[in-house]
Structure formats: structure tokens, C-alpha cells
Amino acid sequence: MGNETVVVAETSGSIKVAVVVCLLRGQNVLLGRRRSSLGDSTFSLPSGHLEFGESFEECAARELKEETDLDIGKIELLTVTNNLFLDEAKPSQYVAVFMRAVLADPRQEPQNIEPKFCDGWGWYEWDNLPKPLFWPLENVVQDGFNPFPT
Ligand code: 8DG
Ligand code: MG
Numbered sequence: 290m291g292n293e294t295v296v297v298a299e300t301s302g303s304i305k306v307a308v309v310v311c312l313l314r315g316q317n318v319l320l321g322r323r324r325s326s327l328g329d330s331t332f333s334l335p336s337g338h339l340e341f342g343e344s345f346e347e348c349a350a351r352e353l354k355e356e357t358d359l360d361i362g363k364i365e366l367l368t369v370t371n372n373l374f375l376d377e378a379k380p381s382q383y384v385a386v387f388m389r390a391v392l393a394d395p396r397q398e399p400q401n402i403e404p405k406f407c408d409g410w411g412w413y414e415w416d417n418l419p420k421p422l423f424w425p426l427e428n429v430v431q432d433g434f435n436p437f438p439t
Pocket of ligand 2: 335336337356
């Protein structure tokens, strides 16, 4: 048994569920640059913690509204990732649920509602994503994940 197993056991706390929103508009997806102890200055999809009693869809709609003021139309479950953040002062584990969504009104533009946590939102092509990506996102991209319908 290696050291890694010991570290996980010593730091085990609650496992959190995050909902990550792939908001698609035409060929573009919405990303923002994080202001956070986790992944500071990296680009990530809008996301947040699942709250007690919420569905994934409700969480995605709430987080997107809180962070960008945007309203979601159709929304679907895409995939799930399991991420360990062991290098932090407070190690954590997240199950990240990826949702695909489109805007209720495609003309609506994102607002940066939480400037303390995000530098601003922008639309990017999947084949030309900004760098650096938040590492859990970089990992799924490397694994071939693509939120656009085929
Ligand atoms: P809240 O307190 O407002 O509910 O949450 P938040 O402050 O908006 O949380 P967040 O950092 O935006 O998102 C929750 C966590 O999700 C984040 O700290 C790390 C985790 N996470 C993963 N994988 C991914 C991913 O691919 N993208 C994003 N954006 N977050 C991810 O484990
Ligand atoms: Mg967030």
C-alpha cells in the first residue's frame, strides 16, 4: 500500500458535489477566469455546489443566474468526473456533474455578478479554448470530452 492511500485517509472529509455548466451558444461555450484559492487565474466553466434538496438542473440554473445573470433554456446531463484536490491547505474531493445548457434567450449577455470570484465571462470555441484551463477541466478535455451535440 502506497503513501497516497494514507494521505487520503488522514484528510478524508465530506465529499462535495459540484455542478458544472457547459453553456452553449452556437459554436461557443461560456468560460470565465477564476478568482479563487482553487485554480486562481485559470479559465473554467460556471459551477457551484449542489445544495440540499436541489436537482442538478435547478443547481445549474441557480449557479448560472448567481454568477452571470443568464437564464437557462433546455438543459441535459452530460458526464461526471471525480476530482481530488490534495495540494490545498484543506484537501477536498468533488464529484463534478457536467450539464449542457442553452440560453432561454440567445441574445442575453453574461454579466460578471461576482467579480471577487471571476475576472469576467467570455464565449470561446471548443477547438480554441483559452489557457490555462482549470486543471479538472483540462483533464476532461484531454480525455476527449466535448459538450457539443454530435
Ligand atoms: P458556491 O459556494 O457558490 O455554491 O460554489 P462556488 O464557489 O461557485 O464553487 P466553484 O468553485 O465555482 O465550483 C465548485 C467546485 O467544483 C470547484 O471549487 C471545484 C469543483 N470542480 C471539479 N471539477 C470542476 C470543473 O471541471 N470545473 C469547475 N468549474 N469546477 C470543478 O471538481
Ligand atoms: Mg462558482
